[in-house]
Amino acid sequence: MILGLLKEKGDETRVALLPENVKSLTAQKVEVLVEEGAGHNAFTSDEDFRDAGAKVVKREKIFEQADLLLQIQVPSEEDIANIRPDQVWISAFNPLWETGLVKKFLDKGTTTFSLDSIPRTTRAQAMDILSSQATVAGYNAVLEAALQLPTFFPMFMTAAGTIRPANVLILGAGVAGLQAIATARKLGAQVAAFDVRSAVREEVKSLGARFVEVEGAKEDKAAGGYAVEQSEEFKRKQQEAINDHAAKSNVIICTAQIPGRKAPLLLPAEAVERMKPGSVIIDMAASTGGNCELTKNNQTIVHKGVTIIGQSNYPSRLPLDASRMFGKNVMNFLALLVTKEGGLHLNFEDDIVKGTCITHQGKVLNERVKSVMDNLN
Ligand code: NAD
16 A cells, blocks of 8 residues: 655644654555655654655655545645545545535545544544644643733742732633643643533643533533533523633633534623733634634734734644654554555444544545535535
């Protein structure tokens, strides 16, 4: 089997595999083609990939020769035009949201796997790019907030007076939120967190943060550990609690998401206006509409003295370790597809292979994506 590792486009700095991964693949008799410059923004040279046993080639060659094409970001129109039905495309293309893309792959007949759709089971944990990249994002978002804030995070008692610690509010205590709590606590801030899933209460507390209690949240075990849409009554109570906490916070990190839907709106303009000038909001849900009403995706704005940063791709700010974690996830997933002889075998009897497969021979295999696509028709 020939695996093609593509260079990312735009401001994406990560690469889906590192030379250490290529070395293991070539040892398993997989031929690896790497696009020229693929690792450049992750401080990895073409020479490093060659030393690991890869052939470094132009992008066209990969589309011509590879059986399996690997990239982190969504494919471009050109990629879709170039890919053949007999090739396998692996990336993270947010199929619950990017239904237009799913349709194009269906029309083309290509087999696609979206790594952000890996089932959330214990066996799949080592392949879960959402978790690994959310860890990077939660850490990096807090560092950015600390640098933007005109005050310290920790408390200081010095001869020049006492400095009070920063108050940080984390909205959404999933993987990114929990890492944000841990990082903000390590920097000495006082942290409160809010989530609709009561299961995270103990995790929040064990990290030394306060859990903002709002009773009456709707939870659904069938949602696979994810949040579900909430009732109007709950949303009203939640809004009051968040507005009160926001007014006391110097930093708010927004991470709340609902897969396949617009991000929940948790911070209306009036809540932002109650914050002190100099406060910072980092909205990591910016790409799906944001948790803050004023967020502009990929932009930093200042509203009445409050800086609002709409950034959903923090993993790109830490390209080397983010790529290292991503690469390890990919390798664990590829172990399900690559035979002992280095061949490609798609075993759809395996729940992880089937659950991660979005399109195959003109059909949608992932159940959640299938139901979204059926509802569109
Ligand atoms: P996510 O990125 O989809 O959402 C982030 C957080 O926002 C979630 O905790 C969610 O509950 C919260 N949220 C959604 N709507 C909200 C609202 N209106 N108000 C407040 N908070 C809201 O989630 P995630 O971090 O990718 O994962 C969620 C959970 O899934 C994890 O905490 C974990 O329990 C589970 N998980 C399981 C596995 C596995 O078993 N393989 C892997 C990763 C995560």
